[in-house]
Amino acid sequence: MLEIRDLHVAYGGIQAVKGISIDVPTGRIVTLIGANGAGKTSTLRAISGLCKNRKGSISWNGKDLTGSDPVAIVKAGIVMSPEGRRIFPHLTVLENLQLGAYSRSDKDGIASDMAWVFDLFPRLSERRAQKGGTLSGGEQQMLAVGRALMSKPALVMLDEPSLGLAPLLVREVFDIIREINDKGMTVLLVEQNAHAALKIAHKAYVLETGRVTLSGTGEELIADERVRAAYLGG
Ligand SMILES: Nc1ncnc2c1ncn2[C@@H]1O[C@H](COP(=O)(O)OP(=O)(O)OP(=O)(O)O)[C@@H](O)[C@H]1O
Ligand SMILES: [Mg+2]
Structure with a gap:
């Protein structure tokens, strides 16, 4: 299990992540949804050890990774598929x-x-x-x-894997994420495609301007009026 407690990420004087706590249980699919700039990518980058200016704690199966560098984090079995065409x-x-x-x-x-x-x-x-x-x-x-x-990886973090894909391929990517998870990998998924992400997620968090504002099972959040209004088009 990945346990993130009170994570803060800053860029210069700007706080992008303001005290996020998230659990990613082993063997599960957990999703982070939220508007542009909410801090989703920053959270994944902090877990990967790529954000120098971070506070809080990150532990993985009981091992403290808070101060670890990116190479050590990959060695520990945590890998990110970055957003965009990297x-x-x-x-x-x-x-x-x-x-x-x-x-x-x-x-x-x-x-x-x-x-x-x-x-x-x-x-x-x-x-x-x-x-x-x-x-x-x-x-x-x-x-x-x-x-x-x-x-x-034991834990794969996917930053917007469906970005820019045609609708048919989007569906395919979500099937593939299920398959990856069936193979035993734990998945932390960041998605703009909130409905599809919540459908496959065991657990989900809504991020708003650097804070977790809602969490629950994927099903619970799909049914939540606030989520429907803000992220699922009413
Ligand atoms: N390297 C950076 N330097 C300065 N500010 C940054 C940097 N990276 C991100 N930010 C800022 O931090 C905030 C959070 O950005 P982040 O990329 O984490 O958001 P996001 O939730 O992934 O958004 P999106 O859905 O658009 O990908 C934004 O306001 C962004 O402008
Ligand atoms: Mg992002």
Whole structure:
């Protein structure tokens, strides 16, 4: 279980995250929803060790990760698929995926996970020799998720995996998140697509300007009038 207590993140003098407490139980899908600028990405980046200016505590299966650097956090089994097109543009699809597995030495495991990722994303399989930077936006998004999976994380954090995807593919991505979770990975999901995220989430938090304002099961939040009005289009 990932336990975040009273997390604060600041950029210069600006507080982006103002005391968030979140639990991500092992084996579950937990989602963070909230408007633009609510602090979702900052929260994931803080967990990844990428935000230097953070306060509060982060523990993972009882181990304190609060002061850990990004490499130690990946080693502990926590990996993020970043928002947007953060892949290596000059490397091929295959090379991008291989880099995701850089911290692993189990050759057979890497090969079978590569096959699994190509199975999840046939589009990447067809384009394995293509340079990352020449993929379409949606394909790059898939590659970012695939690369995160290649490290075989215990906890995978997905920052807006459905961003910029056509409706049919959006549905597919949510099916894939379920599949990832079925394979035993714990998932912390950030999404603008609140309805689809709440539908697959065991637990959900609403973030507003750096604070958690509501939490509950996905079902509870889908039924909540305040969530319906603000995030589900009434
Ligand atoms: N590197 C940075 N320097 C200064 N301010 C930042 C930086 N990164 C984020 N912020 C600010 O922190 C706040 C939270 O940003 P964050 O990216 O966490 O929001 P978000 O919930 O992920 O939003 P979105 O849905 O638009 O991705 C915003 O007001 C943003 O402008
Ligand atoms: Mg964001």
